[in-house]
Amino acid sequence: MTLESSFKKVKERVYGALENTEMQTGINRGMDSFQSKIPRIRSKNDVQQLRSRVREIKSYSSRNLNELLNQVREAFQNNGVAVYLEKTKSDALSRFEKLTEGDRLIVKSKSLVSEEIGLRGFLTSKGKEVWETDLGEFIIQLRGERPSQMVAPSLHVPREAVARLFERKFGRRFQSDDLQSMVNAAREFLREKLERADVGITGANAISANEGTVVTVENEGNVRLTMTLPKKHIVCTSVEKVVPTTIDAVSVALTQSYFAGYDKPTYISLTSTPSGTGDIEKVIVRPAQGSKEMSVVLVDNGRLEASGGELSDALRCIKCGACQMVCPTYSVAGPAWGGPTYTSAIGLVWTAITGEPEESEYLSYFCLGCDACNEICPVEIDISRLISRLRAKGTGNIVSDLK
Amino acid sequence: MVSLLDRLDIFKSLVDYQHKFGNPLGLSPKELTSWSKGLHFDGGNGTFIFTGSLYQMAPWMSAYSSQIARLESGPLPSGALLKAARRMGSVGAGMISTIAGVDRQFSSRCSSIIKRASELLIQASIPHGYMGEAEPYSGVIFMELGMEEMFSSVANNAYSVFRDRGVKRLITLDPHSTVALREWYPEFVPGFDIQVDHYLEVVKPGRPDSSGTIKGATTERSYAIHDPCLLSRRLGLDEKLREGLQRAGIEYREPVRCRRGTFCCGGPIESVAPRVAGAIAEKRKKQLHDVGDRALVACPVCLANLGRDSVGEDLPVSDVLEVL
Numbered sequence: 151m152t153l154e155s156s157f158k159k160v161k162e163r164v165y166g167a168l169e170n171t172e173m174q175t176g177i178n179r180g181m182d183s184f185q186s187k188i189p190r191i192r193s194k195n196d197v198q199q200l201r202s203r204v205r206e207i208k209s210y211s212s213r214n215l216n217e218l219l220n221q222v223r224e225a226f227q228n229n230g231v232a233v234y235l236e237k238t239k240s241d242a243l244s245r246f247e248k249l250t251e252g253d254r255l256i257v258k259s260k261s262l263v264s265e266e267i268g269l270r271g272f273l274t275s276k277g278k279e280v281w282e283t284d285l286g287e288f289i290i291q292l293r294g295e296r297p298s299q300m301v302a303p304s305l306h307v308p309r310e311a312v313a314r315l316f317e318r319k320f321g322r323r324f325q326s327d328d329l330q331s332m333v334n335a336a337r338e339f340l341r342e343k344l345e346r347a348d349v350g351i352t353g354a355n356a357i358s359a360n361e362g363t364v365v366t367v368e369n370e371g372n373v374r375l376t377m378t379l380p381k382k383h384i385v386c387t388s389v390e391k392v393v394p395t396t397i398d399a400v401s402v403a404l405t406q407s408y409f410a411g412y413d414k415p416t417y418i419s420l421t422s423t424p425s426g427t428g429d430i431e432k433v434i435v436r437p438a439q440g441s442k443e444m445s446v447v448l449v450d451n452g453r454l455e456a457s458g459g460e461l462s463d464a465l466r467c468i469k470c471g472a473c474q475m476v477c478p479t480y481s482v483a484g485p486a487w488g489g490p491t492y493t494s495a496i497g498l499v500w501t502a503i504t505g506e507p508e509e510s511e512y513l514s515y516f517c518l519g520c521d522a523c524n525e526i527c528p529v530e531i532d533i534s535r536l537i538s539r540l541r542a543k544g545t546g547n548i549v550s551d552l553k
Numbered sequence: 554m555v556s557l558l559d560r561l562d563i564f565k566s567l568v569d570y571q572h573k574f575g576n577p578l579g580l581s582p583k584e585l586t587s588w589s590k591g592l593h594f595d596g597g598n599g600t601f602i603f604t605g606s607l608y609q610m611a612p613w614m615s616a617y618s619s620q621i622a623r624l625e626s627g628p629l630p631s632g633a634l635l636k637a638a639r640r641m642g643s644v645g646a647g648m649i650s651t652i653a654g655v656d657r658q659f660s661s662r663c664s665s666i667i668k669r670a671s672e673l674l675i676q677a678s679i680p681h682g683y684m685g686e687a688e689p690y691s692g693v694i695f696m697e698l699g700m701e702e703m704f705s706s707v708a709n710n711a712y713s714v715f716r717d718r719g720v721k722r723l724i725t726l727d728p729h730s731t732v733a734l735r736e737w738y739p740e741f742v743p744g745f746d747i748q749v750d751h752y753l754e755v756v757k758p759g760r761p762d763s764s765g766t767i768k769g770a771t772t773e774r775s776y777a778i779h780d781p782c783l784l785s786r787r788l789g790l791d792e793k794l795r796e797g798l799q800r801a802g803i804e805y806r807e808p809v810r811c812r813r814g815t816f817c818c819g820g821p822i823e824s825v826a827p828r829v830a831g832a833i834a835e836k837r838k839k840q841l842h843d844v845g846d847r848a849l850v851a852c853p854v855c856l857a858n859l860g861r862d863s864v865g866e867d868l869p870v871s872d873v874l875e876v877l
Contacts, residue, residue, distance in 0.1 A: 165625070482833055515826070518817045519697060522815075548564075
């Protein structure tokens with residue numbers, strides 16, 4: 151009976167979302183905007199070639215994950231970067247507690263893995279002041295919510311709601327059509343935090359195993375500031391982000407950006423070592439202008455166990471979120487159709503892999519099996535089939551009650 | 554307090570009725586075969602039309618979903634309505650028809666749709682048989698709901714019927730049964746060797762005039778074309794659908810999401826979450842209405858879900874087999 155109650159809880163949540171017009175306004179504006187960009191993504195030959203190459207890179211990487219992890223750890227150590235492979239959420243959180251010991255102010259850029267392990271809440275509970283520097287993450291931090299989409303975590307929050315939120319936060323009025331004023335307010339507030347922060351935590355779009363280079367792609371400029379202004383830079387990412395070479399890693403990041411709907415990325419950063427200079431007598435001095443220390447926390451949280459299993463194809467996902475942006479169920483249910491971190495489409499599979507298998511099974515019944523996700527996926531993951539495996543497992547659990 | 558149906562409430566009735574009636578909604582043999590009344594089939598030398606029962610079940614599924622959606626919208630003063638819903642879910646077509654009120658006109662349209670497919674096959678010089686009351690249900694809904702064991706059992710039984718009837722080739726009418734037979738049967742049914750063609754792959758709509766030119770009636774209405782998901786993305790028949798319409802002189806317009814980028818009607822989850830299915834249908838109807846005053850589909854699931862009057866804009870929906 152417990153299982154059935156949980157299925158009904160998911161259904162109740164999804165039904166409740168059908169009445170949430172504010173959420174639907176945000177999601178639909180975002181989806182319409184994305185839809186207008188699809189023809190451009192499809193018509194560019196170089197993007198299609200890149201997508202094809204990334205498909206091969208990610209296929210190889212997911213098949214050779216353990217070998218690449220050994221390689222990347224060695225590469226990081228050679229670069230003077232501390233690297234930690236953490237099996238569980240609590241292992242990862244303990245690591246962050248140690249790495250930030252004595253630090254007071256922490257700034258973060260967007261990292262789904264950090265959401266997955268509940269990093270911000272954990273660090274806050276340890277008495278630290280933590281601020282999200284990505285605008286979307288900042289918005290959901292202020293609202294006390296979880297991300298609604300992989301690339302645009304506050305997709306469900308329309309401009310009118312952001313104006314009201316910022317009015318409460320900053321104590322002055324914002325016109326909902328004046329987006330620049332809202333962005334300026336966040337910039338002013340966060341810049342002060344960035345300048346004073348002891349630690350900057352970033353994610354990674356991809357990491358090269360051969361050189362231990364972390365590749366990030368962004369448009370706001372906050373990732374670069376987060377990794378360079380504080381003295382301590384910690385990368386919070388997951389094991390499946392490792393690919394063989396730096397060129398491969400850049401290819402993944404570029405593809406992720408294109409399929410997230412951006413014409414071209416504003417910034418791509420490659421970070422291999424803490425900052426330093428050898429300009430005076432060729433003696434390396436750290437830090438120079440950027441961080442003094444760099445650490446990388448590679449979170450497993452179910453991925454290595456999933457590798458080789460029936461959901462392993464999901465490990466090829468580059469988290470561009472395109473599958474979510476074309477999903478009909480997501481268009482009406484929004485983040486209610488999702489787990490604690492990952493929503494809709496491939497997000498259901500990530501929910502299963504990262505520790506919420508039962509929740510993902512309940513969620514799977516709301517998938518239409520329409521293949522819209524498969525059609526857009528740059529690395530051609532058969533997402534519908536993976537979700538059908540979750541559904542089969544869910545039904546398998548109650549099949550004895552059907553006889 | 555809103556009461557909602559559990560998975561078991563839904564699944565149990567489907568399984569029970571499959572066991573009792575050979576189809577998951579409990580339709581009678583008469584309801585399944587009435588479309589063929591007065592028609593004669595010559596056997597087709599191993600070629601059979603395969604209805605898969607989906608067009609016949611569409612009016613029942615539509616009525617069932619609408620009723621459940623209403624009940625689940627609550628608020629319910631007591632458990633009485635939920636009990637009614639459970640009863641409806643567990644007693645099948647007879648009670649659905651009594652409680653929810655099946656649209657007999659819709660049912661009659663669905664019969665005509667199947668009949669038209671048979672006529673088009675004859676027109677394309679494809680003689681075919683029909684298994685009548687012996688025609689099995691494909692089992693597709695069980696696979697789509699994750700009941701693989703049940704699907705396997707239904708599929709293997711169906712294959713036995715096909716073999717007994719000497720079936721070499723099945724001509725299907727809907728994308729769901731087509732995908733089931735083409736993709737899942739070979740996986741679940743050892744030795745499955747039957748050729749499966751969707752009717753759009755073989756028919757030649759339109760009538761030749763005295764010069765031999767194919768010409769259909771040009772319609773004054775503007776149809777918004779709705780590509781069924783499986784038809785376009787899985788079977789790749791979006792172009793065939795348009796070719797058929799062009800041959801028949803039917804004018805159509807493309808909505809914002811079309812062909813392989815099409816937007817689902819919501820129908821595949823109408824039994825599990827009819828209110829979600831309805832919300833998706835409402836959205837799709839708006840997209841279709843933006844480009845046409847009528848919509849064209851090529852799937853019974855789309856026909857039922859987009860055609861629900863209770864959902865969204867006033868947009869008449871026709872199946873392509875009603876206009877070809």
